[in-house]
Amino acid sequence: MGLLRIQSEIPGIGPDTVFTIAGYPVANSTLMIVLAIFFTIGVAFIMRKKTQLIPGKVQNFAEGAYEAVFNLINSVTGNTKVTAKIFPLVGTLFLFILLSNTEGLLPIIGEVTYKGTPIFRSATADFNTTFALAFGMVLLIQIASIKDSGIFAYIGKFFQFKQVWVGFRTSIKDGFMALIMFAIGLLDIVSEMAKVVSLSLRLFGNMYAGQVLATVILAGFAYGLPAIWMSLSVLSAVVQTLVFALLVTAYYSISVSNDETEAETVAVNSN
């Protein structure tokens, strides 16, 4: 082992169970999720109590961060009403995922062990967390789309029978075009599932590979070289939160915008 290397074992793909509560296993990443939740709620409560009209330093920073995230989401949706609807969810997601991604860089993560298994593991380096987040978001987008345009219009997006009927009534060429759009509508169902897989795997893969490579580099040469990898990890953590939040916003604005922005432009034009 010696002074030049730090050997530790590579974390497995699945999380280790730390203890069980009434037969229900609690994994080590769950503890970090609880910590992240306490942090997010704590920030929310502190910010609510201590706001003054002329902001101090902390409030200034929080307001700047709020405005930055708001402008980012606004640049994707292009419509302030849609942004106001989705912003509480995406902003909280942003904060939670940013915190969970950078947790993996704290030195306490691999070290504290209880009967041989490490107690703490970064929350998003666990596929269960990212799958739950991605699946929940995609489910929410479907529900928002149903609530917005009704269930028949929603099913009509995937099974486009009406367009085929209208297409064949205009001309044969339009009819065949409508048949191709029908097949594309069926493929949209697959693409919804692909959204869940791609969102969850992208976040999980980045965080997990970052952790494994940090272990490998520390076992190679422990001075100087891991610092380069750690800075790359911080950059990748921020970029992955950006990508996740922006993709959720983009999917939401695509599935809702077909009705809402049209109504808004009609209202604007008639005024």
Place this chain on the structure above:
Amino acid sequence: MELESARLIAKGITTLTMGLSAVGEGILMAKAFEAMGRNPEIQDQLFTKMIIGVAMAESTAIYALVAFFLL
């Protein structure tokens, strides 16, 4: 052929596929820099969007990395 050697060969082939994502990202960045040269005013916005595009193009390489650790 033994199972262990077949596993190692499969792991090696999985690592090779990540090279293609580098080609994709290179094309993306070339187009982004060209656009920045044509219109230097939107440099900052374009850079942010380019970083997001690079993260998206990187995702298939990350799938391959996860498959590598699964094998």
